[in-house]
Amino acid sequence: MHQIWALARKDLLLLCRDKSGLFFTFVFPIGFALFFGMIFGGSGPGSARIAIAVVDADKSEQSGRFVQRLTDAEQLTIHTPPVPGEGGAGVEALEWARKLVLSRAVVAYVYIQPGFGKAQEEMFFGGQGQVQVGADPSKKAERGMLEGILQQHVYAGLGDAMAKPEQGRRKAQKAMEMARQSKDLSPADRLVFETFFGALDVFLARAERAGQVEKKAAEGDEKPSASARGFAFAPVAITFADVQPSRTGPCNAFAVSFPQGLVWGVMGTAMGFAVSFIGERRSGVFARLACAPMPPWRLIAGKALACMLTIVFAMCLMLSMSAALGVRLGNWPTLVVGGGVVAFAFVGIMAIISVFAPTERAATGLGWAVMMVLAFIGGAAVPTFVMPGWMQTISNISPMAWALACLEGGVWRGSTIGEIAKPLVALGTLGVLGLGVAVAWLRHVR
């Protein structure tokens, strides 16, 4: 054990001294994951466009204008039902919207309930349009932001006077004053203006008071009583419905890109160790180690231990980073077992390359060529679900695909260990075979 640890320690020390090795082991995979996460997600911090589904079940002029304003809003990306439903089809459209939320294609749906337009017409008499927002209850930030955006567009539709009653009142009083003092107006016209602006002033005064009550209510927690509200200046009520997406989809683009980046990182690390082993074979080091009182399997074991430790460290680093980016790690036991077995399998691949490639160049060239092909068909570069069917079939036999199945299973699919048993066994076998063949070859060379 002392010898194995000495071998592994030496490799770790060498890795720490090797800047490009460190880069490909730790920086490159993280860069990969961040880059593709941003490209595919478009939801990197800073570029916050919220995708929502809008179902207009009211189909009134008012609701149409509301949808139009949401469509124009730059913070939102709007999806509307493919076939605008008539009457009863509203239920189908709502179901369509719920499914989008469930599949995480959109953050939320906005359901404009029937009667929205009519309620707006009657808003001065207590009418209140109903808008339902269905969203994942855990997405608090998105919900809050969406509520703010919706409020803003509800009020925008009412115009300045309504949105800012004090300003409206000042304008109304000024207009009334002007009407009173005007020499040009006939007494009849003057009466009309005075009555109109006077009424408007009274109306706005109520609106102002209502607004203050609402504000106080918002600061304290008690609900304003119906009488205190008098005239409720909330023409649209926004209610929330919880839609809990199932655990079958990635919660964000980083949940997809990080397992892929991990696979690349694991591959790069395995290649790095294979190359270092070939370097030792070609320099005199191997001659000296092979002449030491030590069976050949320990040479492989030391290299494997160092490779394994590095991979596990890189995994921990990347997983904590993805967690920081909002990826909820789905299933810990799967992640731990899957990650361990993936690391072990790539240690096996490393061992095979390191004993069979004649030179470092051959190893890097051959290794990368094979791994690139495997990675592409295995889904480490392009997600398998966008591939043509025949390619998805091929990708099932790639160790990359098995590795992805294990890592994605732990990260976002929420698979149990039983569900990833097949790739686990395949990877475990690969690891054992790789190490076994490498040790057998070393014995044979003796």
Place this chain on the structure above:
Amino acid sequence: MIRLESIGKSFGRVRAVDGLSLHINAGEVFGLLGPNGAGKTTTISIATGLLAPDEGTARVHGHDPRLAGARRAIGVAPQSLALYDELTGRENLDFFAAIYNLHGSERAERVQEALTLVTLVDRQHDRVQGYSGGMKRRLNLAAAVLHRPAVVFMDEPTAGVDPHARHAIFEIVGTLKSRGCTVVYSTHYMEEAERLCDRVAIIDAGKVLAIDTVAGLLGRYGGQSVLEFSRDGEGGRVERVESADPIAALTQAAAGGRLQSARIHGPTLESVFLTLTGRSPRD
């Protein structure tokens, strides 16, 4: 100590070692002398258990060198440097000492001892990539003696070093010999073998052509000495006389007139090689 009996080893169609036998005694500095490609490295690889011979047997201390018992007695300084360039000299030695199951204070002691032997104590904390060729060769030797082996194999330990560094390596060989260590020294430099080795095996094309002490080889295969002299009144003309007894030849030359200059060239291993193979070792 070391017995190689009728060893044969081929790489594909290349016959690297061809029926080679050697007996090396404890405590001697034994030279493997031959041109590049003669089979020296292959012979050492077999004697150290790195390669299995196709035919014949190898024994170190009576054991197969591939077994742990023999391995502890063997130290190897391979022809291609066995060092990690990115590690410091000390880290290299620490690592190889751990591989030889040395731990704790014993390891620190042995590493220090080896560093002192090769006079690299001052540079032990520098990375090997910054070392000169001679320093790397010395560290390569230090790593071979950490476990105090009974026999050290040095494969071309002076390859690519300047005369000064070469002298330092000669001194290391002398120190090891004085400690009772057996040294197997492979080289293609005739003068190194002549200077360092108690006995020398002259190897060519995988075969041993001759084994003897240097004096024995020179006496048997070195041929005659050459006397070169010039005398007064002969216009500086240099005469060459070959003779088995150069002193007698000199006396005779002096009798013929007053000597202006005289030089005796004794036989060298180069001439031994020439006699044995019909060609110069530098071909």
